[in-house]
Amino acid sequence: LDDPDGSAAGATLTAIRPRRPRFDLSDTPTQWVPGDPQTTQTINVLHLLLPPGERWFCDVYREALPLITDERLRADVKGFMGQEAVHARAHDGGLAYMAARGIDTSTYEARAEWLRTHVGGPRPFGLRLGPRLGRAWLNRRLAAIAAIEHYTSILGTWIVENSAGLDRAGADPQMMDLLRWHGAEEVEHRHVAFDAYQDLSGSYVTRVVAMLGVTAVMLVLWIVGSAGLVAADPTTDARFRPREFRRAVKQGRLPSLTMVIRSLPRYLARNHHPSNEPGSRELALAYLAGSPGVASSAGVASA
Numbered sequence: 689l690d691d692p693d694g695s696a697a698g699a700t701l702t703a704i705r706p707r708r709p710r711f712d713l714s715d716t717p718t719q720w721v722p723g724d725p726q727t728t729q730t731i732n733v734l735h736l737l738l739p740p741g742e743r744w745f746c747d748v749y750r751e752a753l754p755l756i757t758d759e760r761l762r763a764d765v766k767g768f769m770g771q772e773a774v775h776a777r778a779h780d781g782g783l784a785y786m787a788a789r790g791i792d793t794s795t796y797e798a799r800a801e802w803l804r805t806h807v808g809g810p811r812p813f814g815l816r817l818g819p820r821l822g823r824a825w826l827n828r829r830l831a832a833i834a835a836i837e838h839y840t841s842i843l844g845t846w847i848v849e850n851s852a853g854l855d856r857a858g859a860d861p862q863m864m865d866l867l868r869w870h871g872a873e874e875v876e877h878r879h880v881a882f883d884a885y886q887d888l889s890g891s892y893v894t895r896v897v898a899m900l901g902v903t904a905v906m907l908v909l910w911i912v913g914s915a916g917l918v919a920a921d922p923t924t925d926a927r928f929r930p931r932e933f934r935r936a937v938k939q940g941r942l943p944s945l946t947m948v949i950r951s952l953p954r955y956l957a958r959n960h961h962p963s964n965e966p967g968s969r970e971l972a973l974a975y976l977a978g979s980p981g982v983a984s985s986a987g988v989a990s991a
């Protein structure tokens with residue numbers, strides 16, 4: 689197929705639907721990448737960022753949905769919202785697991801929740817925006833989500849296709865299945881946020897500005913989050929070190945910054961569409977078909 693996502697015109701061959709997998713982290717050790725607390729905590733940052741982030745996506749699309757008239761795009765957005773809601777709940781499980789291992793994230797969670805409701809909503813800092821400014825604010829948030837979804841899709845591709853180094857390191861299979869299920873669904877729905885942005889705004893300048901802003905914020909959040917979690921990890925006295933990050937990349941346990949930076953010009957190309965990204969949607973769907981967590985699921989989740 690020339691257009692494996694079938695999404696060049698906003699359509700998908702198969703409907704996006706939320707799955708409801710089960711992951712049991714009760715026996716997952718604190719250092720779930722054995723002997724590698726920094727890699728463990730660098731990946732654990734996902735449990736911090738994703739629940740508030742993905743719930744915020746759902747908030748924003750609840751605002752946007754009444755404005756979308758294309759039926760196929762509406763269906764995609766609804767499927768996307770269902771998947772992101774399940775992702776947020778799964779990473780809540782990651783937070784509960786961390787709390788049970790003595791890593792307290794409650795202050796961070798409270799701050800993130802405040803940001804989601806007081807800054808990320810339709811009335812940032814309580815401001816009543818008129819129809820014009822309100823629409824501009826919505827478009828900017830949609831552009832930010834499309835940019836974030838570019839990163840979740842390339843990280844999803846990495847965890848599905850290139851993370852054998854983590855298996856070689858003896859990484860916990862339950863945590864790996866959670867990460868790969870999530871990553872695979874990110875690849876599955878990678879076109880939706882972009883199509884929604886193009887449908888409702890499509891401004892190229894806003895897309896570029898949003899991507900540059902999102903890149904800077906994500907980089908800072910990830911470095912600060914990793915350093916904070918390594919410091920909070922009761923099983924190690926180590927501190928976060930860039931050298932350790934480079935070592936983990938060489939061992940295939942983390943994606944490289946080069947991979948991330950190289951993806952930027954692709955996203956910034958005027959004719960960009962996520963369905964042309966190098967990650968294989970077929971491999972992602974194949975992972976989902978064989979995921980132990982998905983196989984033991986309670987069935988298809990309601991959106």
Ligand SMILES: [Fe+2]
Pocket residue numbers: 742771772775840870874
């Ligand atoms: Fe997600």
Ligand SMILES: [Fe+2]
Pocket residue numbers: 772837840873874877
């Ligand atoms: Fe996503």
